[in-house]
Amino acid sequence: MLGFIIQRLLQAVVVMMIISVLVFCGVYAVGNPIDVLISPDATQQIREEAIRTYGLDQPLWKQYLDFVGRLVQGDFGRSFVFGSPVLPLILSRLPATLELTLVAVVGATLVGVPLGMYAGYKPDSLAARAIMGISILGFSVPTFWIGLVLIFIFAVQFGILPAGSRGETRELFGISWSVLTANGWQHLFLPALNLALFKFAMMVRLARAGTREIMLTDTVKFARAAGESEATILRRHVLRLIAIPIVTVFGLEFGSTLAFAVVTETIFSWPGVGKLIIDSINTLDRPVMVAYLMLVAFFFILVNLTIDIVYVALDPRLRLRAAS
Amino acid sequence: MSGPLLVVEGLTTEFPTRAGIVRAVREVSFHVEAGEILGLVGESGSGKSVTGFSILGLIDPPGRITGGSVRLAGCELVGLPARDLRAMRGREIAMVFQDPAATLNPVLRIGDQMALAIHAHETVSAAAARARVAEVLTLVGIPDAARRLDAYPHQFSGGMRQRVAIATALLNRPKLIICDEPTTALDVSVQAQILTEMRALARDTGTALIWISHDLATVSSLASRIIVMYAGRVIEEGPIRQVLSAPGHPYARGLLDSLPAKAVAGKDLMQIPGAPPSMLALPPGCAFAPRCLRADGACDAEPAPTVAGDRRWRCHHPHAEPTS
Numbered sequence: 001m002l003g004f005i006i007q008r009l010l011q012a013v014v015v016m017m018i019i020s021v022l023v024f025c026g027v028y029a030v031g032n033p034i035d036v037l038i039s040p041d042a043t044q045q046i047r048e049e050a051i052r053t054y055g056l057d058q059p060l061w062k063q064y065l066d067f068v069g070r071l072v073q074g075d076f077g078r079s080f081v082f083g084s085p086v087l088p089l090i091l092s093r094l095p096a097t098l099e100l101t102l103v104a105v106v107g108a109t110l111v112g113v114p115l116g117m118y119a120g121y122k123p124d125s126l127a128a129r130a131i132m133g134i135s136i137l138g139f140s141v142p143t144f145w146i147g148l149v150l151i152f153i154f155a156v157q158f159g160i161l162p163a164g165s166r167g168e169t170r171e172l173f174g175i176s177w178s179v180l181t182a183n184g185w186q187h188l189f190l191p192a193l194n195l196a197l198f199k200f201a202m203m204v205r206l207a208r209a210g211t212r213e214i215m216l217t218d219t220v221k222f223a224r225a226a227g228e229s230e231a232t233i234l235r236r237h238v239l240r241l242i243a244i245p246i247v248t249v250f251g252l253e254f255g256s257t258l259a260f261a262v263v264t265e266t267i268f269s270w271p272g273v274g275k276l277i278i279d280s281i282n283t284l285d286r287p288v289m290v291a292y293l294m295l296v297a298f299f300f301i302l303v304n305l306t307i308d309i310v311y312v313a314l315d316p317r318l319r320l321r322a323a324s
Numbered sequence: 325m326s327g328p329l330l331v332v333e334g335l336t337t338e339f340p341t342r343a344g345i346v347r348a349v350r351e352v353s354f355h356v357e358a359g360e361i362l363g364l365v366g367e368s369g370s371g372k373s374v375t376g377f378s379i380l381g382l383i384d385p386p387g388r389i390t391g392g393s394v395r396l397a398g399c400e401l402v403g404l405p406a407r408d409l410r411a412m413r414g415r416e417i418a419m420v421f422q423d424p425a426a427t428l429n430p431v432l433r434i435g436d437q438m439a440l441a442i443h444a445h446e447t448v449s450a451a452a453a454r455a456r457v458a459e460v461l462t463l464v465g466i467p468d469a470a471r472r473l474d475a476y477p478h479q480f481s482g483g484m485r486q487r488v489a490i491a492t493a494l495l496n497r498p499k500l501i502i503c504d505e506p507t508t509a510l511d512v513s514v515q516a517q518i519l520t521e522m523r524a525l526a527r528d529t530g531t532a533l534i535w536i537s538h539d540l541a542t543v544s545s546l547a548s549r550i551i552v553m554y555a556g557r558v559i560e561e562g563p564i565r566q567v568l569s570a571p572g573h574p575y576a577r578g579l580l581d582s583l584p585a586k587a588v589a590g591k592d593l594m595q596i597p598g599a600p601p602s603m604l605a606l607p608p609g610c611a612f613a614p615r616c617l618r619a620d621g622a623c624d625a626e627p628a629p630t631v632a633g634d635r636r637w638r639c640h641h642p643h644a645e646p647t648s
Contacts, residue, residue, distance in 0.1 A: 216384075222427035224382055226441035226492060227414030236440055240431045315431055316476040 001312070008308070012301045019297040020071070023290050024064050033080055033284035054080060067290070076294075077287035081280070086291040090273060095175045096166060097265070097272030101257045103179065103192040108199035109250055116207025117234060117242075123212060131204060138201030147194045147267040154190060162187050164269035191268040195261060199253050206249055210242030243314050248307055255303040259296040327398070328355040329499055329532050330379070330417075334392035335402075337371075337378045346603045348374040350556040351392065356500060361526055361533045363547030363564065365540055365579070369600060371556040372536045376502040379534075380419055381409045397499070415445050418493035422505040424485035428477040434461075434488055435473030441495050456495065464491045465521055483514035490522070500532045507542060519546055540579055544568055549634075552576045555601055555611035562635035572635065572642040575612045610640070 038050055051057050055066060070077060076086040116135075119128040155163035167187030169176035178184030214220060215238065223233050262274035269275070273292065280288035312318045337349040349371045356362050366372045377383055379394050381401060394401040396416055401409065413419075421427045429437050438460075439453040448456075454473060461469035464487040477485055486506055493501050503522070507515040523546055526533050537543050543550060543564070550567050552560040552575065560573040571577040578596035580586070587593050598615035601607060607614055613623035618641040627638045 218421050218423065218426040219429050221382060222419075222421055222489070222492075223429075223440070224410075225380055225413055225419035225421075227410055227412070227444040227496070228440055229410060229444065232440060232444065236432070236437075237429050241429070243431075317430060317478050 005305070005309070008305050012298075012305070015301060016294065016297060020068065020290075020294060021064070023293045023297075024067060025060070027286050027289045027293070028060060028063065030284075033286060037080055037283070076291040079280075079285055079288050081283050081285045081288075086287045089288065090276065090292055090295060093271060093273045093276045095177060096270060097258060097261055097274060099177055099179050100188065100191055100195065100265070100270060100272060101254060101261060103188055104195035105199055105250060105254045105257060107192065108196040108253075109203050109246070112200040112203025113207045113239075113246060116204035117211045117238065119204065120208035120211025121215065121230075121234060123208075128208075132208070135201040135204040138197040138204075141197075143194060143198065143263050144267060146197060147191075147264055150190050150194055151267070161190055163190070164267075166271060191264050191270050194264050194268070195257060199257070202249060202253070203246065206245055207242060210245060211238055214238045214241050240314070244311060247310050247314065251303045251307040251310075255296075255300045258299055329358040329360075329397060330356040331395045332375075332379065332392070333395075335375065335378055335389065335394060336391040337374050337383055337387060338390045339387040341604070344604050347606075348387075348556055348603060349378055352553070352556075352558050353392075354551050354558060354561060356532050356534060358499065359526070359530045359532055360549065361523070361535060361547045363543035363550040364534055364536045364553065365538060365543055365550060366553035367538055367600060369603065370553040372553050373504050375553070376419065376504050376534065376536055379502060380413055380417055382413075382419075411445070414441055414493075414498065415496045416498055417500045417502065418496070418498040419502045419504065420486075420489050420493050420506045423509045424482065424489045425477070425509070427489050428485055430477055433474050433476060434480075438488070438492050438495060441492050445496050457491075460491045460494050461488070463494070464488075464525070465517075466491070481514075482510050483518065486510060486514075486518060487521075490518075490525075494525070494529070494531070497529070498531065500534065501526075502534045502536065504536045505538070508537070508539070515542070522546070540568075540583060541585070552579070555603065555606060557611065557638065558636075559612070559639070560635075560637045562637075566635060570643070572630075572637040573612075573639045574616050574618050574641070574643065576637075577643050610638070 033054070034047065034051055034056065038047060042050075048057075055063055058066070067077065074087075078084060079086050079089055082089060115131045119131045122128050151163045154161040165187060166178050166184065168181040168183040169178050170180035170184075171177075172180060178188050211234075219237060219241070220233055223237055228236075258273075260274060261270075261272060262278055264270065265272045265274035266278060277289065277292050279285075280292070332355065333353045335349055335352040336347060339346045339348055352371070352375055354362070364372050364375065374383070374387075378389055379401070381389075381404065383389060389402055392402065396412070401412065404412070428434075435454055435457050438457045439450065442448060442453045442456060458470040458473060461472070466472065466484060466487055472480075477488070480488065486509075490501075490506070506522075507518050510518065519542065522533070525531070533546075535543055535546055547564050550560075550562065550564045551558050552567075552573065554575050560567060560571065560576045562572075567576065568580065571580055575596070578594075581594045582596060584593060596615055597617075601611055601614065609624040609626050610616070610619070613619040616623070620641070622640040625640075627640045629636050629638050630642070
């Protein structure tokens with residue numbers, strides 16, 4: 001197991017190196033940040049000085065090597081726009097996105113999996129059809145539209161929930177969290193619901209398909225022949241057997257939501273990393289873009305590694321292979 | 325309490341399909357005495373497994389029992405509410421399936437999944453359940469059982485897995501165990517061991533067995549009485565020695581003649597001409613008539629059962645005259 005993790009971490013280093021080249025070249029190929037950053041009226045001298053300060057007069061390979069050189073010292077560079085180091089900037093925005101993502105993905109799973117299992121257990125019932133109907137809605141209606149509708153209904157029409165921003169936060173481990181205050185939850189609810197709907201739909205489908213398949217197996221028949229109740233069968237047998245695909249999707253959704261909750265964060269003006277990256281693209285703030293994309297790649301590596309470890313915990317048959 | 329342990333009368337089970345209604349079990353009647361081993365033979369699709377599942381009330385919808393009765397120690401099981409049926413399963417009648425690799429849950433520890441079968445019927449402490457599981461595992465011949473409770477099914481061999489399944493069936497000391505081809509998926513040497521052990525177990529615990537198999541040789545080494553099914557009907561019933569030495573029904577005779585033990589070296593094995601009829605398009609009258617060498621006009625009418633002492637068959641032209 002330890003050997004497996006070490007091997008994966010070494011692979012991760014290689015992946016990160018490749019990603020850094022791709023991201024750096026990709027980001028530096030588009031646009032000219034000087035045009036955005038400096039007023040068109042500026043003198044030629046000021047322009048050239050700015051270009052030199054940002055290191056933009058160097059050839060691309062030299063810029064990349066400088067970047068990597070700083071990177072290994074833990075320095076992602078400074079934001080063109082804010083002038084401050086990039087890493088603290090991103091990390092200061094991360095908790096807001098992290099809590100939004102956690103609430104959305106965990107909530108979608110806790111609600112979606114039981115409903116999906118029910119829909120798979122009684123596929124012809126009225127309730128199952130209603131659940132599947134909602135899941136189709138969650139799949140097919142675009143996030144931005146649902147976000148706007150949620151604001152319209154809950155914030156504009158009824159005025160019971162705020163339309164945006166984080167609300168009150170409380171410090172824990174030196175980081176401010178909305179989930180620790182009632183007011184924070186009120187602010188969190190709508191954006192989380194908005195994000196969760198698609199994930200909920202996916203969890204429902206996944207749990208339903210898995211349950212339908214498992215219910216037909218001899219494992220379930222044998223458990224029934226032993227007199228086990230349907231509740232026991234669903235909880236102890238079926239849930240354990242469908243857990244693996246659910247964990248996979250949970251992990252991937254968690255990673256991608258953390259990275260790209262852009263639409264929801266924009267609509268609800270949630271001050272998370274999604275909004276940061278959109279703003280930095282608009283201002284061609286290259287260091288922020290590069291650092292952010294590399295961070296996203298790192299998240300995904302971490303998520304995949306975690307999923308693989310959880311697999312081994314969930315499926316004893318994988319333990320032999322992991323050990324060898 | 326007097327009379328047989330299990331009485332099945334006129335049992336009929338139907339499955340509606342797109343192409344029409346399949347009557348997989350047609351007016352099946354037989355009985356099982358307490359502590360007796362009854363062999364139930366027939367080829368694939370003859371309805372022998374469905375008969376087993378019908379007794380337990382485990383027919384998957386849309387299939388259902390449409391007629392007849394199943395009485396266990398005088399208590400009618402057909403039409404019993406689901407809760408009472410569940411309480412009866414495992415405690416009064418248990419079942420062992422063909423493929424232990426498919427019946428045991430691969431992601432649960434042996435001890436845990438067997439304990440589920442105990443908790444389905446009694447409220448006992450986890451430790452007490454564990455102790456009983458270990459005790460029964462020892463009974464079915466698993467060495468060092470107490471230390472293997474935390475193993476997973478894939479860590480056992482095929483024969484050991486089937487012993488675990490048999491032990492699960494024995495856990496609640498049922499009066500009857502329906503064994504649906506429990507040795508078919510095992511290799512021959514293991515088959516022989518399990519057969520010997522099952523015979524001893526049934527004798528020692530006083531448990532009656534219904535041994536479902538397509539293998540006459542297996543059944544003949546185990547059962548005291550035999551039932552032969554063809555196209556959903558019982559076509560012959562009697563004490564095993566008498567049926568094997570002088571089968572009445574031409575189909576039973578054909579089965580015996582095609583046993584490899586009867587073959588002459590260098591010659592092809594005997595076989596019954598033709599193929600079993602489609603259950604959707606059964607011939608009128610005797611279902612075996614199209615393949616039967618003795619069939620004539622009389623066979624267009626369904627033969628009534630002929631009863632002679634312990635023996636019974638459904639044929640217009642039996643090989644042997646009933647002797648009592």
